[in-house]
Amino acid sequence: VNMDIKMKELCILKLLNHILQPTMYDDIREVAREWTIEDNMDKYLKTDVVKKFIDTFKMGMLPRGEVFVTNNELHIEQAVKVFKILFFAKDFDVFIRTACWLRERINGGMFVYALTACVFHRTDCRGITLPAPYEIYPYLFVDSHIINKAMMMKMTKAATDPVLMDYYGIRVTDKNLVVIDWRKGVRHTLNEADRISYFTEDIDLNTYMYYLHMSYPFWMTDDMYTVNKERRGEILSYANMQLLARLRLERLCHEMCDIKAMMWNEPLKTGYWPKIRLHTGDEMPVRSNNMVVLTKDNVKIKRMLDDVERIIRDGMLTGKMNAATERYHPEEP
Template structure:
């Protein structure tokens, strides 16, 4: 993929920004508590996220605000105590260290900080708490927790967040592009089915299936680096994932990630057992019917390993260890010094081809589940009185177009440069686009009735030029 970097003077060229005049329709006519100012305040908090904020008002708040001495300003005192214990006893991930939600210790801290934001009883308290955290908490923990809190609080969910690829460009642009952005600054101052269909469009075939016992043939070299300069872990072709090979030269001890191979094997067996037997266990030993009305949700929670899993300690966090193992990550020395792979960040997962192989494996569990359900009857599927007579499509023409993104957060600035905010650098990235097209569906109906029409687009031929029978290929649409 080709990139073009362009250095811009602030004020001379337009840079990506949000139109703060477009309030969510649901809030029109209501008191949004000075929406425009909130929007600007939030965007200032995300500026140069990997450096402390040097705005004068931020520095004053960050140095003087004490959330623990203002417990009455939060709706849940226990949330204050939970985060304070992390802060007081030095258990927080230090600034400058790498954060990933796929490490349990990191996620627990992020949840504790999220509660601090979420239970602030008004905007002023939330803002002061966020400014304090912006300069005193790990950058990744802050970014994750504050973003999640903003979209869940009823008084802030309408606020538009900056694009994640501009907040944290390290996860979206390779090391060469990031270095060039810094160079220009120095000059200036001196979802799985879609991936399968796209593979067909480019002459590739089925997504590969992998087996834990067989060397993983798909290597990956991400060419990405973290803000602290560490390169993302790489995975050679045909690597062994057994614990002996995977951990060669690294410590075992109490490090649970060193036993990722054993964990995924245990969790996969228990997931299959739940589907085959028709029930899952709870912590108390009781059985839950996975083929009940809510069965698909029970199975989904079990596979995802989320808090609604019927028995998390038994069915575990499958993806946590699968992503660590497949990403070929180094074992963490402790929770402060982790070295996550591309698979251990949601922002970078889709770059690794093995991500789609992993999700193919997960989806096959749901197919295994569905195969044990009763077949649909004709009455379940028919839309009585409706007849689709014909469908017409325009020719779909695709092409590559340049997309511009602000890369300024990737460069380091002085406190004066931070406040003046004059330097801008953009990256021009080629992205697939298409010309406008229309389609027509001709329908006969013997009554007036509301209906939903779903349209699925995909290639007609496989990688060998053979026609794809839609009846046999339904799972990829």
């Protein structure tokens, strides 16, 4: 079916709407019910990718409703398989039918991650404007007390009762837009780093970093996806250097000391309290002050990092990488 860019965008928006719930659209449910991946393997560019996904799906994937974490090796491995089956669909029709099938069967967070990456890199998705990630899944971007106030407002007459509006710090504009003042109340802090939380927890800045990751995923290789990402490592390095420079500037504006190098063998003095509650009700873990970084449980990771640093330093000093170094694969933790 030939679709213009607006129709394609509408299909994607429907798939991403209320991602933590079963889809509310009958057309998506109908396609998800009628489409069978195993019976349409010829409609994908790489059948081995489809077979691997089907095997993984039958073995069991991250349950729906659970929290998807990109740092979890099993989660990201499954997400990459979902991405591949979407990416290697022969045309947009197969792509959108596969997406509908996945929308009704796999974890919502994993689906959003894989679908977003596909929209970024599929040629037939160019021009599609995705909703901001904080609109799809606000729990990772907005403090828990703000979401809690929004829920209380929904369950009460806070948007119309002046007393409740003042109590919850809610303001209604002329266009019936509800504004929640996040400064209403006492914000507890762990250390002086919270003085620049307006920068480190900025929604737009975190959205930029999310899009940067989607543009240059660490698991995407040129030989597999034939995606030309020239100087990808240099771009990522430059972006992080700029981010670090801006962080230094913000710290100096508040008369805070410069960023100190992290020492593995010493406790990490600065903790972090994200103040985020996930959709499952679980609080985002807090990194306490003076946390001991190096333990017996992660000593293998430390050894691997030391080896990688040594290889990079040797290459910079000698100007070349020997054959033994090129074949080196760090020990898996």
